[in-house]
Amino acid sequence: MSELLPWLMPLWARITPSIASGRISHALLLSGPAGVGKALFARLLARSLLCEKPQADGHACGICNSCHLLNVGNHPDILSIEPEEDAKIISVDQIRALTGYTMLKPQHGRRRVTVIPQAHLMNTQSANSLLKNLEEPPPHGMFILVTDKLSALLPTVRSRCQRIDFAPPALDAARAWLQIQPHMGDVDAALGLANGAPLRALQIMQDGVWLRRSALFEDFQRVVGGAQDPLISAEKWLKSGAMEVLIWLESWLSDSVCCKLAQDAGRWRNPDMAGALTRMAEQVDARAVLQLLSKVQDALRSLSTSINQQLVLEDILIACAELRARPAENVR
Numbered sequence: 001m002s003e004l005l006p007w008l009m010p011l012w013a014r015i016t017p018s019i020a021s022g023r024i025s026h027a028l029l030l031s032g033p034a035g036v037g038k039a040l041f042a043r044l045l046a047r048s049l050l051c052e053k054p055q056a057d058g059h060a061c062g063i064c065n066s067c068h069l070l071n072v073g074n075h076p077d078i079l080s081i082e083p084e085e086d087a088k089i090i091s092v093d094q095i096r097a098l099t100g101y102t103m104l105k106p107q108h109g110r111r112r113v114t115v116i117p118q119a120h121l122m123n124t125q126s127a128n129s130l131l132k133n134l135e136e137p138p139p140h141g142m143f144i145l146v147t148d149k150l151s152a153l154l155p156t157v158r159s160r161c162q163r164i165d166f167a168p169p170a171l172d173a174a175r176a177w178l179q180i181q182p183h184m185g186d187v188d189a190a191l192g193l194a195n196g197a198p199l200r201a202l203q204i205m206q207d208g209v210w211l212r213r214s215a216l217f218e219d220f221q222r223v224v225g226g227a228q229d230p231l232i233s234a235e236k237w238l239k240s241g242a243m244e245v246l247i248w249l250e251s252w253l254s255d256s257v258c259c260k261l262a263q264d265a266g267r268w269r270n271p272d273m274a275g276a277l278t279r280m281a282e283q284v285d286a287r288a289v290l291q292l293l294s295k296v297q298d299a300l301r302s303l304s305t306s307i308n309q310q311l312v313l314e315d316i317l318i319a320c321a322e323l324r325a326r327p328a329e330n331v332r
Contacts, residue, residue, distance in 0.1 A: 004044060004059075005037045005198075006177060007169030012041070015164065016058035019048055022110075025162035026137040027145070029119070032166025034148040035200025039117055041166070042144050046078055046113045049142055066108045076107045080115045088304075090116070092125040098133055102141035111142045119145035120152035127154045134160035168196035178202060185210065189272040193251060212240060213248055217273060220252065223320045224280060230317035234310060237317070242309040246300050249316070252277060253293040260286040284323040292319045 004012055018024040028045070030038045044059065047070055051060035060067050069075040079101055081094055098114060106112050116122070122130065134143065134157065145161060147153060168174065171191065177198055178187045185205055193213070194200035204210055219236065222228035237245045251269040258268055259281035268274060281289075299312050 003040065005040065007173050007198075008037050008041055008166075011164060011166070012044075012058060015045070019045075019054065019058045020056075024049075024142075026141060027134050027143040027161040029153075029158060029161035029163045030144065030146045030166065031150045031163055032148065033168065033195065033197055035194055035197030035203070036166045036168055037199060038146050038148070038166050041164075042115055042117065042146050046115055046144060049111055049113055050075060050077055050109055052109055069108070077109065077112045078115065079113070080117060082117060083121055088121070090118070090122045090126050092123070092129050095122070095126045095129040095133075098130070102133060102138040104140075106140050110140065112138075112140050113142045113144065115144045115146070117146045119157075120147045120149035122153075122157075124154070127157050131156055131160065169198065171196065174198045174201070182206075186272050189270065192269040192271055193248075195269070209244075212244070216240065216245055216248055217252065217276070220249065220320065221276065221280065223317055224284070224323050226321065226324070230321045231314055234313040234317050237313050238310050242313060243300070243303055245313070246296055246303070246316070249320075250293065250296045250300065253289055253296060256281045256284070256289050257286070257293060260289065288319075288323050292316070292323065295319060 015024070030042055032038055047060040047067065048054050048058055050066050050070065052064040052066050053061045055061055060070075062071075066075065066077075070078070079098075081090060081098070083090055084094070102112055102114065104112065116130075130143075131154070133141065137143075143161070145153075145157075150158070169177075174191055174196060175187055178190070178201055181202055187201070190201035190204050190210075191198070193204055204213075216237065219228060219233050223230050223233050252273070255268045255270050255273070255277050259278050268277075270277065296316060299316060302312070303309065
C-alpha cells in the first residue's frame with residue numbers, strides 16, 4: 001500500500017510519466033509550506049528513482065535489493081544532507097563533498113540521489129558550491145531539494161531546478177484525513193493553527209504542543225491584564241522556544257485584529273479561543289495591537305540571525321503589557 005497522502009496523489013500522477021520514461025530532471029525543487037508532505041514526497045520519490053523494478057504507478061516495488069537496502073538504511077546510492085550537529089546551516093564543506101560522491105558510478109541501478117531536506121539552510125557559499133553541480137550535473141547524479149522558504153534560496157539555484165509546488169489541501173480533505181488519525185481533538189482548531197497544513201495540525205495535537213499553547217495563552221492573558229511581570233514571562237517563554245511562542249502570539253494578535261475589524265470568526269486561526277480573544281479585543285487599543293503584530297512578525301524574521309532572543313521576547317512582552325495603556329477604540 002502506498003504511503004502517499006491523499007492530497008499529494010495529483011502531484012505524484014503528474015511526475016510518474018517522467019519517472020517511468022527516465023526523462024526526469026536531474027534536479028527537483030519541492031517547495032511549499034511546512035506540514036503538507038514535501039519530505040514524505042521526497043522520500044518516496046527517492047525510493048522510486050532507486051528501485052530496480054518500480055511499479056506502474058511510479059512507486060518503488062518494496063521487494064528488490066535496492067528497496068531492501070533503503071529499508072534498512074544502508075543504501076550506498078542515496079545521501080541526505082542536513083546541518084551537522086549543533087549547526088544552523090549546511091556548510092560549504094558538506095556541499096563540496098558532493099562532487100566526489102555524485103561522480104562515482106552507482107552501485108545499484110542507474111542513479112546516485114542526493115536529498116537536501118532543508119535546502120534554505122544553505123548559505124551563499126554552500127549554495128554557490130551546489131550550483132556548480134546543478135549547472136554541470138554528473139551523468140548519474142540526481143538532486144532533490146526541499147524547502148518551505150523558497151525566497152531564502154539563491155535565484156540561480158531555483159532556476160536550475162524543476163519546481164514542484166505544494167499547497168495545503170482543501171479544508172474538507174484535510175479534515176477528513178485528520179479525523180481518522182489517533183489522539184485528535186479539535187480538528188478545525190488544529191488546522192486553523194497550522195494554516196491548513198495537515199501534518200503540522202497532527203503534530204500540534206499529538207506532540208504536547210496543544211498543552212504548551214494553552215499554558216502560553218494563559219500567560220499572555222495575565223501579562224495583558226497586568227497580573228504578570230513581562231520579564232518573568234519572557235524567561236519562561238524562552239525555555240519553550242522563541243520561534244514557537246512567537247508563532248502563537250502572532251496568531252492571537254491576528255485574531256484580535258480580525259475581531260476589531262468585525263470579521264467573520266470562522267476565518268480565525270484560533271477558533272477555540274474566540275471567547276477569550278473577543279473579550280481581550282474589547283479592552284485593548286486596535287492600533288497598538290497592529291503595531292505589536294508588526295513587531296512580532298519582524299521578530300520572527302530575525303530569529304534566523306544571531307539576535308538575542310531573550311531581549312526580543314522581553315521587548316515584545318513589555319509591549320503586550322502596554323496594550324491596555326490607552327482607551328480601547330475600534331478600527332473601521
